Amino acid sequence: MSLPAHAEIVVIGGGIIGCSTAYHLARDHKADVLLLEQGKLTSGSTWHAAGLVGQLRSSASITRVLKYSVELYKKLDAETGLATGWKMTGCLRLATSQDRWTEFRRLATTAKSFGMEMQLISPAEVKKMWPLMQVDDLVGASWLPTDGQASPSDITQSLAKGARMHGAKLIEAVRVTGFAMKGGRITAVKTDKGDIACEKVVNCAGQWARQVGAMAGINVPLQPVKHQYVITERIPGLATDAPTIRDPDRRTYFKEEVGGLVFGGYEPNPQAWTTGDVPNDWEFRLFDDDYDHFEQHMAQALERVPALGQIGIKQMINGPESFTPDGNFILGVAPECENMFVGAGFNAFGIASGGGAGWVLAQWVVDGEAPLDLWVVDIRRFSGLHASRDWVRDRTLEAYGKHYTVGFPHEEYESGRPRIVSPLYERLKRHRAVFGSKLGWERPNWFAPAGMEPRDVYSMGRQNWFDAVGDEHRHVREKVGIFDQSSFAKYELAGKDAGKALDWICANDVGRPVGRLTYTQLLNTRGGIEADLTVARLGEDRFYIVTGTGFRTHDFGRIRDHIGEGLDATLIDVTEEFGTLSLMGPRARDALAAVTKADVSNAAFPFGHGREIEIAGTVVRALRVTYVGELGWELHVPIGATGTVFDALMAAGEPHGIRPVGYRALESLRLEKGYRAWGSDITPNDNPLEAGLGWAVKLRKNTDFLGRKALEAAVARPMAKRFAGFTVDDPDIVLVGRETILRNGEAVGYLTSGGYGYTIGRPIGFGYVRNPGGVDDAFLTSGEYELVVAMERTRARIALEPLYDPQAMKVKG
């Protein structure tokens, strides 16, 4: 087939992801699509995948994406005439320890929350389903009947055929060699067979996605890792519909294949492939067999399935697959180039994800925004830090090694740390800080009291820091705490049209007088919440914008990309220019007054205002806000003076009981006060009305803003879900999120956040209560609520107001 001179959308890569994206672009959007593959379709990582297809993930949206894959694989052959090899065998996950069992109990609850059936079964039941298995060491297993397996090459060929049937062109043996760019946009794709002008590019180049992205100045942080499995000879007595097995405590997985087994694993000592470019001629190629390295899986597999001892190995597959630093794949529009989309880095679940990832990516490409909350896989979750290949390799290998370890709540990665530290790092260490890391920044999670080792000890129940964090929490409620929040992302928007630009971008009215602060959300066209942040008006034409550490790339892109055409407004990132100290608690004013001559009385410096004040000879941007529900200020200090200002506050605040406090206390404080966290409690799937944040939207003003139309339509109809808080009476219950909410015994939603409120002395959860007929106050308050926590039902109370209200000085709930 000859190359066309133009295509609306060029998809690069003919693996499962490229073919699925092309199929959905053609089928759902009738787009003019051209897919280019440098070798043959499937010749990258796809052809040698084992083909296990699991569906349950910890994100509801990603679970939905994976469920979609299964639905598609079931019926694709009817459309294309090409079988996918789909077999709904179900999946058994084995538990050999109590911690693992607790993890499964939580997983089974998550499954129920997301509308999937997962049962927990006994070793005897496992033995019945899989007689060749040795089950003596099992506590039990989880059983997900709708999981299965498929043939990776067959699915891909079927998708390719479907794409062609819907009008897409797929051309093999054409290598993309570069891009023609104009003003940060791609105008044409260059290939070894000629150039193709285009409007959009989708980079589905698998482990090559990094180097293909680099040709357009885009960073795709992935690392190819060698992944091995073996295929055995036939095993007498093995059923052809035997469930797939994941045996995480032995780090292995199994799948039936033509009467034998495929088995492989995730070793703690994985082998990275190159951190340089992947060779272009790596077509249908594998690495040499490495039985020395695979021995660890072999030993474990033999103990699980002793019959393997009598069976020969037919073949070893040792192939590269791209993994990422957090174990999630990479989707969406590149922050560096507005018309390159990426679908890559599938962490050995690209076959399971392929159908659904292609569906959502195609929609994203066409609409310019994600069709649902895809934050956990969004390419904008990364930052400049991820341009370091060595850092990405080390963190990715750690994530790979943890693939099958027990997932403890609050677990932190250890590799590549410390990477970015605030000027207070050494000081906070002297205060016995235990740090976590967020987007490369070291941040104090909690402070160990004297006599206690400053380190996290993970467990499934209350962890070792529980009491220490309780002390910090109470300290903020009673005295004053100082939080190092220097990692906050900070931007300035300046220019004579800056206000006008923000009028459109922000749902709230940020065009207030100079010196005012506004909490606002940024909405998508569906009215869903894409970001929430604080905007301070520094001058007529100048705004200072503060948002969460992890959202730095995402929120910057969101604002920059929506500044209206031709407006005079320039956005710059000033994160590293300011350290941020949050002074919070009833004695915050006393501590602040002791270090500044500025009048910080309520009359002179009311809530929602920002002023420049001088502390220890430094002019500081003081913003009167709170995320903990107490009197407080965020002090944005020129970075070089952060230490001096901290020291001055600590010295002057001593009589008022000042002490450093960490992020875990912050979490507990915000839960009590009902503050929503973006990414969990509020997401692109939720609009401000459903989230109870309608008060922060300027619907009464006559200004148009992004998402307004959708919100106006939402106001006119009953709300199908509403945000609420929950408490349970038993203080020992551990809520981690995703627990099912029952109303009058019926599942109506699940928790988006879970934690503990030390002032109220009870666990707290947030979540949405759903009802297709509408959710109003009467509906919410009339039901009897329970939470399903690790499969146990426990009575819960609903709270429509914050559980703790310092103004009223009383505890509710």
Ligand SMILES: Cc1cc2nc3c(=O)[nH]c(=O)nc-3n(C[C@H](O)[C@H](O)[C@H](O)COP(=O)(O)OP(=O)(O)OC[C@H]3O[C@@H](n4cnc5c(N)ncnc54)[C@H](O)[C@@H]3O)c2cc1C
């Ligand atoms: C041993 C092993 C076992 C696995 N088992 C499973 C499993 O059981 N279940 C599961 O879900 N997943 C599994 N996976 C993962 C799965 O194989 C991958 O996630 C998936 O195949 C990735 O698909 P892709 O389309 O992103 O990449 P690829 O299949 O690698 O496709 C990318 C394509 O882009 C092409 N390309 C690159 N550069 C260019 C260029 N410049 N111009 C044109 N074309 C270009 C390449 O030639 C390649 O064909 C396994 C992986 C391995 C290695």
